[in-house]
Amino acid sequence: xxxxxxxxxxxxxxxxTVSHVINxxxxxxxxxxxxxxxxxxxxxxxxxxxxxxxxxxxxxxIGMIVPDIANPFFAEIARGIEDSSFQQNYSIILCNxxxxxxxxxxxxxxxxxxxxxxxxxxxxxVSTELVEDLQHREVPLVVVDRAVPRVEVNxxxxxxxxxxxxxxxxxxxxxxxxxxxxxxxxxxxxxxxxVTGYMETLWENNMPVNKKLIMHGDFQYESGYKAVHTLLDxxxxxxxxxxxxxxxxxxxxSAAAERGLRVPQDLSVVGFDNVRLxxxxxxxxxxxxxxMRQIGTLALExxxxxxxxxxxPVRIEQLDTELVVRRTTAAPRHTD
Amino acid sequence: xxxxxxxxxxxxxxxxTVSHVINxxxxxxxxxxxxxxxxxxxxxxxxxxxxxxxxxxxxxxIGMIVPDIANPFFAEIARGIEDSSFQQNYSIILCNxxxxxxxxxxxxxxxxxxxxxxxxxxxxxVSTELVEDLQHREVPLVVVDRAVPRVEVNxxxxxxxxxxxxxxxxxxxxxxxxxxxxxxxxxxxxxxxxVTGYMETLWENNMPVNKKLIMHGDFQYESGYKAVHTLLDxxxxxxxxxxxxxxxxxxxxSAAAERGLRVPQDLSVVGFDNVRLxxxxxxxxxxxxxxMRQIGTLALExxxxxxxxxxxPVRIEQLDTELVVRRTTAAPRHTD
DNA sequence: GTGAAAGCGCTAACAC
DNA sequence: GTGTTAGCGCTTTCAC
Numbered sequence: 001x002x003x004x005x006x007x008x009x010x011x012x013x014x015x016x017t018v019s020h021v022i023n024x025x026x027x028x029x030x031x032x033x034x035x036x037x038x039x040x041x042x043x044x045x046x047x048x049x050x051x052x053x054x055x056x057x058x059x060x061x062i063g064m065i066v067p068d069i070a071n072p073f074f075a076e077i078a079r080g081i082e083d084s085s086f087q088q089n090y091s092i093i094l095c096n097x098x099x100x101x102x103x104x105x106x107x108x109x110x111x112x113x114x115x116x117x118x119x120x121x122x123x124x125x126v127s128t129e130l131v132e133d134l135q136h137r138e139v140p141l142v143v144v145d146r147a148v149p150r151v152e153v154n155x156x157x158x159x160x161x162x163x164x165x166x167x168x169x170x171x172x173x174x175x176x177x178x179x180x181x182x183x184x185x186x187x188x189x190x191x192x193x194x195v196t197g198y199m200e201t202l203w204e205n206n207m208p209v210n211k212k213l214i215m216h217g218d219f220q221y222e223s224g225y226k227a228v229h230t231l232l233d234x235x236x237x238x239x240x241x242x243x244x245x246x247x248x249x250x251x252x253x254s255a256a257a258e259r260g261l262r263v264p265q266d267l268s269v270v271g272f273d274n275v276r277l278x279x280x281x282x283x284x285x286x287x288x289x290x291x292m293r294q295i296g297t298l299a300l301e302x303x304x305x306x307x308x309x310x311x312x313p314v315r316i317e318q319l320d321t322e323l324v325v326r327r328t329t330a331a332p333r334h335t336d
Numbered sequence: 337x338x339x340x341x342x343x344x345x346x347x348x349x350x351x352x353t354v355s356h357v358i359n360x361x362x363x364x365x366x367x368x369x370x371x372x373x374x375x376x377x378x379x380x381x382x383x384x385x386x387x388x389x390x391x392x393x394x395x396x397x398i399g400m401i402v403p404d405i406a407n408p409f410f411a412e413i414a415r416g417i418e419d420s421s422f423q424q425n426y427s428i429i430l431c432n433x434x435x436x437x438x439x440x441x442x443x444x445x446x447x448x449x450x451x452x453x454x455x456x457x458x459x460x461x462v463s464t465e466l467v468e469d470l471q472h473r474e475v476p477l478v479v480v481d482r483a484v485p486r487v488e489v490n491x492x493x494x495x496x497x498x499x500x501x502x503x504x505x506x507x508x509x510x511x512x513x514x515x516x517x518x519x520x521x522x523x524x525x526x527x528x529x530x531v532t533g534y535m536e537t538l539w540e541n542n543m544p545v546n547k548k549l550i551m552h553g554d555f556q557y558e559s560g561y562k563a564v565h566t567l568l569d570x571x572x573x574x575x576x577x578x579x580x581x582x583x584x585x586x587x588x589x590s591a592a593a594e595r596g597l598r599v600p601q602d603l604s605v606v607g608f609d610n611v612r613l614x615x616x617x618x619x620x621x622x623x624x625x626x627x628m629r630q631i632g633t634l635a636l637e638x639x640x641x642x643x644x645x646x647x648x649p650v651r652i653e654q655l656d657t658e659l660v661v662r663r664t665t666a667a668p669r670h671t672d
Numbered sequence: 673g674t675g676a677a678a679g680c681g682c683t684a685a686c687a688c
Numbered sequence: 689g690t691g692t693t694a695g696c697g698c699t700t701t702c703a704c
Contacts, residue, residue, distance in 0.1 A: 003681055014691045019683060029689060044473075049449045050395070051681035054386045054696050061429070061450075070415045070612075075406040082405070082432050091446060093397070094430040096418050110427060113385045114397075137380075221616050250616045257618055276406075280557050280586045282593055282618045339697055350675045355699060365673060387697035390680050674704085680697105687692075 002043045011039035022047060053115065062303065063111035065095045065104060066122040072275040073245075073292065074122055077144060080296020081120055088304065090117065101127055112139065118303045120144060123190075140306035144299045145190060154302045156295055156317040160190045163288040163321035164197025164242070167270040170286075170323055171240045172205050175331045176268060180213040180238035182227045182248050191219075191244040194272060198242055213238055217248050224251025228267075232259060239332035240268035246278045246287055253281060253328065264330035274324055283327035291319050338379045347375035358383060389451065398639065399447035401431045401440060402458040408611040409581075409628065410458055413480060416632020417456055424640065426453065437463055448475065454639045456480060459526075476642035480635045481526060490638045492631055492653040496526045499624040499657035500533025500578070503606040506622075506659055507576045508541050511667045512604060516549040516574035518563045518584050527555075527580040530608060534578055549574055553584050560587025564603075568595060575668035576604035582614045582623055589617060589664065600666035610660055619663035627655050 004022075008015045013032050020026045021036040028036075039045070053059040064081055066074045082092050093116065095107040108130065111119055118140035121131070131148050134141050142154040171179050181198045184191045199209050212234060217223030224243050228251070231238055243249035249271030256267045263269055263283060271278060274289035298317055305312050340358075344351045349368050356362045357372040364372075375381070389395040400417055402410045418428050429452065431443040444466065447455055454476035457467070467484050470477050478490040507515050517534045520527045535545050548570060553559030560579050564587070567574055579585035585607030592603045599605055599619060607614060610625035634653055641648050 001681095004683095005681080015681095016683080016691065016693095017689090020690095023683080025684085027689065032689085046445060046449045048390075048451060048681050050386050050390045050451050051696090052683075054384075054390055054698090055681080055683045057696065059386070064430075068415070069405060069418070070408065070411040072406065072408060072411075075408075075411050078430075079404070079406045079432060082430055086432075091450065092430045094400075094414075094418055094428045096415060096422075109382060113382045114427065115384060115386050247616070254616070254618055277613050277616070280583070280590070280613070281616075282590055337697095340699095341697080351698085352675060352677095352700080353673090356674095359699080361699085363673065368673085384697050387680090388699075390682090391697080391699045393680065676701105676703085678699105678701085680699090682696090683694105685692105685694085688690085 001048075002045050004045070004047070006043055007036065007039045007045050010043060011035040059115045059117055060089055061091045061093055061114065061116050062300075063093045063095060063107070063114070063116045063119040064122065065097050065107055065111075065119065067097055067099045069094065069096055072277065073273055073290075076275070076292035077122055077296045077299075080293035081300050082296075083293075084297045084300045088300075101130070104130060108134065112137070117307045118142070120299055120303060121146075138310055140303055140310060142299050142303045142306070144295060152314045154306055154315055156298045156302060156319065157190065158290045158295065159318045159320050160193035161197040161200075163272060163290070164194035165201045166197075166321060166323045167194075167242045167272065167288050168198045168201035169205075170325070170329065171242065171268060171270060172201070172207070174240075174268065174329060176238075176240040177207065177332075178210070178213065178236060178238040178240070180215065180227075180231050180241040182215045182217045182224055182241060182243040182252070184217045184219045184223070184244050184248065194244050217244070219245050219247060221247050221251040221254075224248030225255045226251075228252045228255035229259075232256075232261070232267075238267075240270070240329070242270045242272075244272050246271035246273045246275050246285060249285055249287065249328075250277070250281055253285075264328050265333065268329040268332070270329060278324075278326070281328075286326045286329040287324050289322045289324045291322075295319060337384075338381050340381070340383070342379055343372065343375045343381050346379060347371040395451045395453055396425055397427045397429055397450065397452050398636075399429045399431060399443070399450070399452045399455040400458065401433050401443055401447075401455065403433055403435045405430065405432055408613065409609055409626075412611070412628035413458055413632045413635075416629035417636050418632075419629075420633045420636045424636075437466070440466060444470065448473070453643045454478070456635055456639060457482075474646055476639055476646060478635050478639045478642065480631060488650045490642055490651055492634045492638060492655065493526065494626045494631065495654045495656050496529035497533040497536075499608060499626070500530035501537045502533075502657060502659045503530075503578045503608065503624050504534045504537035505541075506661070506665065507578065507604060507606060508537070508543070510576075510604065510665060512574075512576040513543065513668075514546070514549065514572060514574040514576070516551065516563075516567050516577040518551045518553045518560055518577065518579045518588070520553045520555045520559070520580050520584065530580050553580070555581050555583060557583050557587040557590075560584030561591045562587075564588045564591035565595075568592070568597070568603075574603075576606070576665070578606045578608075580608050582607035582609045582611050582621060585621055585623065585664075586613070586617055589621075600664050601669065604665040604668070606665060614660075615662070617664075622662045622665040623660050625658045625660045627658075631655060 097104045123145040183195045215227035271287035278285040433440045459481040519531045551563035607623035614621040
């Protein structure tokens, strides 16, 4: 390993001169500058970030805790985060928590030991306690895609309620009267807000909310699949279904197909998220799009704000969704 | 921030005693140990990894360069890598290269400056030059999913040829005679080996290779879609198609559906990779499965070997694929 | 079984 | 415009 000392010797100047050339931190004569630059090139000098960070008492790395990077939704957000951190010369330490609290704590400590400048928590089982603890330790923090009850913390999330409204209104506008909904997760999850948006829209259109048409899923394919089978067994089956994520929506399509029903003629389906997969279903899925990359970018922006000033005011940002109409929605066959 | 010094003061022992308790590096009296442990707990002491690594001249972090973490195939491999690195107390610095050489170089330098213990390169445009440079600098390295011509470097990849054979033989066994293939990427890509496996299997079964049935795609949905439209316009269209990845296979299914052809009755389709999406297509996709997690795990194993002994022999590992029969393949309607 | 002290590679305050 | 020096928090040799 070549160090700054080697460069200094080679260039025939002092260590501090080299340092100042590197960091542009004070005036250096043109001659010295050139000799230093030559020496650095010749020796292929790479400054040791460890030493620099130790001395400066700050690093250029940030921790990102996601439940599962192999989940396309989180992966897109992660890309948004990684892209803008790269632009700002920060690097990302990746942590997969699987929503497991113990792993989250372990990772959090690891990140703190690594002196990260800040931490981005992406969704799933962010514990109030852990967040409070981190706040207390003055670790710059931003929470993505999940509200943390009773705690004031920088967060960015999607306006799930608005998304639920968009989906529901779209189906109503097409003429549907019996619209089912497949929720997921617990009461605090983003999905709950989507369901609320669905119910509110129904009310606002003077349509009754039928509890039998609200099914409970778990964000997985299977649960959408099963829910639709149950729904279609009802004496008065729905003509449309709003699934709270794309994967369940795909399950819906499969179940309908299995029963010989055509989508969208016999059953309309709307998803949520607009992951890449949604473009490739058969037929392509109508869905509510979350601005995933933008979520990541914004999250990093909030984090930076906090890093630069730990006392900066808490910001809670909500991003709007967008309806992407593809080919799984149409008017119902018999308007009753 | 509480330091080791604070702990030492609190516990009434020397700094070195604290250090030895933490690292279990020499005998310490039971009394001292207890007082140190209490002090650490009370002060919530977190050892500073930066300082430790600087002193020890080695870190517990490894760099992972992937083209795009939002690509499900890479994401699964990344999980494999991250999971086993966590187990071994290493953390991952995530880098998205987009296959761009400049970004790869930038990231590589950044990783070296961060003193990473080693680097995992995942696929896509790994340049021979860069790898050689890294070898020369004695950076522990492992390349995943791509052969680097003319360079001896630790690598782990799938036996693509065998996978191509599996897919093709499956279709032949079902009775297909006109089997198309949709390749992708350049001559050196993994896909090329899959095509070779396809051709070899045809020969071994005394079936001619018809150049018109070999289409060139680009791993994207669209290209599979277009290829099938072209193929079905042929005077003698194929009864089956082997697409070199799942996404293109999904494109094939869509194109067939658009023409009113049923899969698998009118056209059989086999994909490659077995990404999660493959279970959710309509009908579920028959495909050749790559052991993505295992690839990640094995990659980390090779890297560790290198980290522990930079002169350890080069290992090039090939993992077997597996045919996953779902519901896009069946016997052709008219065996001619 | 314990403590003192040197030093990892770098930056920044302080001289000149 | 340049150099000397202290010290970031830790580990480890050396001395007792």
